[in-house]
Amino acid sequence: MHTIKELQEKVSELFDNRQYIANPKELYEPIQYSLSRGGKRLRPLLSLISCSLFGGKLEDVYNSAIGLEIFHNFTLLHDDIMDKSPLRRGLPSVYQKWNANTAILSGDTMFVLAYEYVAKTKPEILVDTIHAFNKTAREVCEGQQYDMNFESESRIGVEDYMKMIRLKTAVLIAAALKIGAIAAKASKDNIEKIYDFGILIGLAFQLRDDYLDAFGDQDVFGKPIGNDILTNKKTYLYIKSFELAKGENLDRLKKAFEIENPKKKVKEVLNMYDLLSIKKITQNKIEELYANSLDILNKLEINESDKKEVYSFLQQLIKREV
Amino acid sequence: MHTIKELQEKVSELFDNRQYIANPKELYEPIQYSLSRGGKRLRPLLSLISCSLFGGKLEDVYNSAIGLEIFHNFTLLHDDIMDKSPLRRGLPSVYQKWNANTAILSGDTMFVLAYEYVAKTKPEILVDTIHAFNKTAREVCEGQQYDMNFESESRIGVEDYMKMIRLKTAVLIAAALKIGAIAAKASKDNIEKIYDFGILIGLAFQLRDDYLDAFGDQDVFGKPIGNDILTNKKTYLYIKSFELAKGENLDRLKKAFEIENPKKKVKEVLNMYDLLSIKKITQNKIEELYANSLDILNKLEINESDKKEVYSFLQQLIKREV
Numbered sequence: 001m002h003t004i005k006e007l008q009e010k011v012s013e014l015f016d017n018r019q020y021i022a023n024p025k026e027l028y029e030p031i032q033y034s035l036s037r038g039g040k041r042l043r044p045l046l047s048l049i050s051c052s053l054f055g056g057k058l059e060d061v062y063n064s065a066i067g068l069e070i071f072h073n074f075t076l077l078h079d080d081i082m083d084k085s086p087l088r089r090g091l092p093s094v095y096q097k098w099n100a101n102t103a104i105l106s107g108d109t110m111f112v113l114a115y116e117y118v119a120k121t122k123p124e125i126l127v128d129t130i131h132a133f134n135k136t137a138r139e140v141c142e143g144q145q146y147d148m149n150f151e152s153e154s155r156i157g158v159e160d161y162m163k164m165i166r167l168k169t170a171v172l173i174a175a176a177l178k179i180g181a182i183a184a185k186a187s188k189d190n191i192e193k194i195y196d197f198g199i200l201i202g203l204a205f206q207l208r209d210d211y212l213d214a215f216g217d218q219d220v221f222g223k224p225i226g227n228d229i230l231t232n233k234k235t236y237l238y239i240k241s242f243e244l245a246k247g248e249n250l251d252r253l254k255k256a257f258e259i260e261n262p263k264k265k266v267k268e269v270l271n272m273y274d275l276l277s278i279k280k281i282t283q284n285k286i287e288e289l290y291a292n293s294l295d296i297l298n299k300l301e302i303n304e305s306d307k308k309e310v311y312s313f314l315q316q317l318i319k320r321e322v
Numbered sequence: 323m324h325t326i327k328e329l330q331e332k333v334s335e336l337f338d339n340r341q342y343i344a345n346p347k348e349l350y351e352p353i354q355y356s357l358s359r360g361g362k363r364l365r366p367l368l369s370l371i372s373c374s375l376f377g378g379k380l381e382d383v384y385n386s387a388i389g390l391e392i393f394h395n396f397t398l399l400h401d402d403i404m405d406k407s408p409l410r411r412g413l414p415s416v417y418q419k420w421n422a423n424t425a426i427l428s429g430d431t432m433f434v435l436a437y438e439y440v441a442k443t444k445p446e447i448l449v450d451t452i453h454a455f456n457k458t459a460r461e462v463c464e465g466q467q468y469d470m471n472f473e474s475e476s477r478i479g480v481e482d483y484m485k486m487i488r489l490k491t492a493v494l495i496a497a498a499l500k501i502g503a504i505a506a507k508a509s510k511d512n513i514e515k516i517y518d519f520g521i522l523i524g525l526a527f528q529l530r531d532d533y534l535d536a537f538g539d540q541d542v543f544g545k546p547i548g549n550d551i552l553t554n555k556k557t558y559l560y561i562k563s564f565e566l567a568k569g570e571n572l573d574r575l576k577k578a579f580e581i582e583n584p585k586k587k588v589k590e591v592l593n594m595y596d597l598l599s600i601k602k603i604t605q606n607k608i609e610e611l612y613a614n615s616l617d618i619l620n621k622l623e624i625n626e627s628d629k630k631e632v633y634s635f636l637q638q639l640i641k642r643e644v
Binding site: 022023024026027078081082100101104105108109111112113115116119123126127130131134137138141142144145146148149 | 344345346348349400403404422423426427430433434435437438441445448452453456459460463464466467470471
């Protein structure tokens with residue numbers, strides 16, 4: 001397979017200088033704005049990695065990879081309206097910079113654009129690709145709905161949470177890998193395995209995000225630390241802490257999340273997380289998911305040097321800072 | 323071909339009792355609500371008419387026809403948020419009955435559902451069907467953006483308006499016919515002609531809607547008369563009247579649209595429309611589009627009795643009440 005670095009360069013080539021502008025400009029400028037800001041472009045990278053891993057031609061997955069990234073950004077546009085998020089990748093969200101109507105309609109148009117790219121996939125792999133894409137798109141919507149439901153539900157269990165992030169985050173990461181494998185005409189068994197591998201990676205990736213919000217280094221994380229705490233967001237850490245706290249600790253935990261002063265609130269919640277060993281518990285859970293994903297990777301019929309290449313990428317993606 | 327009545331029954335069979343419910347129910351209940359309310363189901367009917375007209379098997383177009391109807395309803399969910407419309411088909415809109423977030427996300431899910439149905443089209447016609455669907459979906463978004471732009475633009479010409487309704491309304495009607503023809507494996511020439519026919523029908527259909535808002539019979543129209551006038555909506559009638567009014571009449575027209583009392587406003591605007599012959603002008607425009615559509619219909623390589631069947635359907639659709 002290609003090195004990860006080569007594939008990262010390919011992804012940059014796919015997106016840098018790509019123009020989405022057409023008329024009416026009120027519709028397409030937010031799309032250009034949204035897709036030019038970059039971000040990690042993790043999903044197209046995963047499609048290229050998977051395609052290369054199974055010996056496919058990268059050209060066969062380019063269009064779907066672009067489609068997946070546009071789809072992902074479409075969900076961000078709409079999520080930012082629903083979550084009233086003013087910022088995205090350190091810049092004003094489309095919802096904030098323009099308005100909700102613009103974010104709705106430009107988002108819808110991005111969704112169409114995503115399908116336009118996916119539909120360019122060559123006919124012999126089109127049906128499988130589209131089915132994987134449709135199933136995933138639907139599940140991502142379901143995940144966002146569960147996430148919104150959680151806001152008004154008082155007790156969410158860890159299982160509920162894992163189900164939600166599976167739908168909202170992990171399935172798209174898994175689908176990116178699957179679509180790459182489909183493009184490479186991998187065996188049915190390998191396609192299933194790489195998908196399952198992707199689910200575990202996706203879950204670990206989200207838990208790492210939850211973890212870094214409380215225990216990360218702001219400069220590396222790229223977002224202010226403690227934001228989830230300040231907004232009482234039902235993360236893995238939040239849910240696990242309420243599951244474990246009993247008696248006096250439970251009272252103190254509840255009160256910690258009610259503190260109005262931001263600095264004091266973050267400090268007290270982190271104290272409680274410390275008391276309840278939330279850091280270690282989350283690390284262990286991420287380790288477990290990571291170990292399980294490696295088990296699957298090891299079972300794939302690919303050569304050892306390729307496995308090593310993927311290992312080192314996963315280190316970057318999930319293990320760093322944890 | 324089948325009679326229109328038979329095809330209408332087929333459309334009812336396709337939709338009556340169709341269940342869209344899944345989990346989470348907060349996501350799917352608004353979808354079920356939206357798609358169970360019926361409406362004219364004009365787009366799937368047109369797909370079946372076109373498929374039958376060109377001697378295709380109806381089963382080959384069922385899935386796309388369902389997809390088109392779901393897509394149409396998805397656009398209504400999002401349009402109702404953007405236009406702040408409390409009512410849809412005489413019932414609270416999803417936006418009004420639930421909230422904007424629900425209408426956004428259930429709408430997105432309907433968009434996915436639409437693609438799921440379209441993707442079930444049999445492989446040999448899948449690529450052409452999806453391309454027609456994608457192009458249309460994008461144009462409908464563009465049309466909605468132009469429509470929103472018009473709200474804040476002071477002078478819209480009739481040409482701008484015709485372009486907008488072409489995108490917002492006519493292309494989906496044309497695509498419904500085109501997709502039916504694709505399913506029937508009609509000739510390239512016939513597919514193009516039925517599309518062009520659909521554009522003219524779609525434009526006439528929208529102008530008839532504009533017309534009936536001012537000159538229709540409320541019981542037949544199904545909506546309160548004068549609603550476009552009360553909201554200063556830039557319809558064909560509005561734009562044409564401002565194009566024609568000069569001097570004193572222009573002042574009077576402007577003032578008419580500024581009247582606060584609803585009854586007085588509708589009355590005075592209708593007086594002005596009368597003075598400017600807007601009724602006759604709109605009738606003539608619809609007649610012209612209708613005549614042009616018949617020219618195309620006559621050029622299609624289909625038998626005379628089938629043409630008659632389509633004529634009589636068009637009478638129902640466009641000519642009645644005008």
